[in-house]
Amino acid sequence: TVWATRAFRRSHFRAEIAAGNAKLAAALESMTDAVLITDTKGELIDCNPAFATYYRFPDRQACATHFSDYPKIIDVAELSGEPLPPENWAVPRALRGEAGSNAECMLRLKSTGETWIGSYSFAPIRDETGAIIGSVITGRDVTKQRAAERQALQSHELLTMAEASAAAGSWTWNMANDSFNWSPGLYRIFGLNAEVDSASLAAWGKALHPEDRPGAERCLNEAIAHHTPFETTYRVRWPDGEVRWIDAVGTASYDDQGRPTRMSGICIDVTNRRAAEERLSDAQSDFRAFFENASVGAVQIDSRGHYI
Numbered sequence: 040t041v042w043a044t045r046a047f048r049r050s051h052f053r054a055e056i057a058a059g060n061a062k063l064a065a066a067l068e069s070m071t072d073a074v075l076i077t078d079t080k081g082e083l084i085d086c087n088p089a090f091a092t093y094y095r096f097p098d099r100q101a102c103a104t105h106f107s108d109y110p111k112i113i114d115v116a117e118l119s120g121e122p123l124p125p126e127n128w129a130v131p132r133a134l135r136g137e138a139g140s141n142a143e144c145m146l147r148l149k150s151t152g153e154t155w156i157g158s159y160s161f162a163p164i165r166d167e168t169g170a171i172i173g174s175v176i177t178g179r180d181v182t183k184q185r186a187a188e189r190q191a192l193q194s195h196e197l198l199t200m201a202e203a204s205a206a207a208g209s210w211t212w213n214m215a216n217d218s219f220n221w222s223p224g225l226y227r228i229f230g231l232n233a234e235v236d237s238a239s240l241a242a243w244g245k246a247l248h249p250e251d252r253p254g255a256e257r258c259l260n261e262a263i264a265h266h267t268p269f270e271t272t273y274r275v276r277w278p279d280g281e282v283r284w285i286d287a288v289g290t291a292s293y294d295d296q297g298r299p300t301r302m303s304g305i306c307i308d309v310t311n312r313r314a315a316e317e318r319l320s321d322a323q324s325d326f327r328a329f330f331e332n333a334s335v336g337a338v339q340i341d342s343r344g345h346y347i
Contacts, residue, residue: 074087077176113146114147136163144157206311208306229275247273287307288304
């Protein structure tokens with residue numbers, strides 16, 4: 040009976056190990072990040088199919104089986120372009136007891152010259168006594184993500200410059216959670232500070248000139264209710280008392296039930312333009328008054344001899 044019990048326990052233990060290994064294998068197979076497990080000498084113990092794809096091997100069986108082989112296959116550098124020596128790559132660092140996450144570097148495949156940006160997380164594997172018995176490394180190709188971020192940054196910089204040159208600012212209102220996003224230009228033409236003032240409907244209303252606030256708010260509500268563009272002109276009063284004229288336009292989006300979900304638009308500071316128009320109007324009025332009341336006869340004729 041004792042031997043039978045021991046045999047059952049051994050069999051059960053082996054079954055648990057087999058089940059654990061099966062779960063680990065399934066997890067590795069399903070992961071989109073590259074995963075590498077090594078022993079203390081840098082020998083590859085296990086890796087997943089994503090690892091082969093990450094390092095441009097045709098399949099997992101074709102992967103180099105020791106860490107020392109990889110410096111012969113790829114060059115690794117800091118994002119600044121400074122070469123990264125192999126002893127500072129993820130595997131040696133993990134085997135020295137270091138752990139890290141989201142460490143990015145530039146990789147170049149020596150055979151083809153192909154480059155990509157990798158993001159690594161790494162840690163040592165320890166036994167129950169705390170001794171290091173291996174390393175586990177994960178890698179992710181973030182080339183497209185970083186390119187998209189650079190493009191978004193460039194677009195943002197271009198928008199900021201365009202807004203500054205046009206004395207304009209853009210805004211977005213997410214009506215589902217009543218959150219706002221104001222561009223730097225909008226804060227500027229409203230005379231507000233992005234580090235102090237929070238974007239909100241209340242902040243917009245507070246910035247409006249008291250005489251123009253009821254009309255501007257009514258125009259906004261009517262545009263949303265009637266599914267029409269928001270177009271109006273109002274004054275804003277800066278904290279220092281200066282008054283500026285603003286042309287505002289916006290458009291709302293709606294769900295299938297006709298409920299507003301999002302609204303975005305642009306505001307343009309037209310104070311200088313209005314001042315120029317007023318000066319022109321005054322000059323025209325002055326000229327007309329002088330022309331009509333001149334004590335001598337006067338006439339205007341165009342280049343074709345027509346009386347104006």
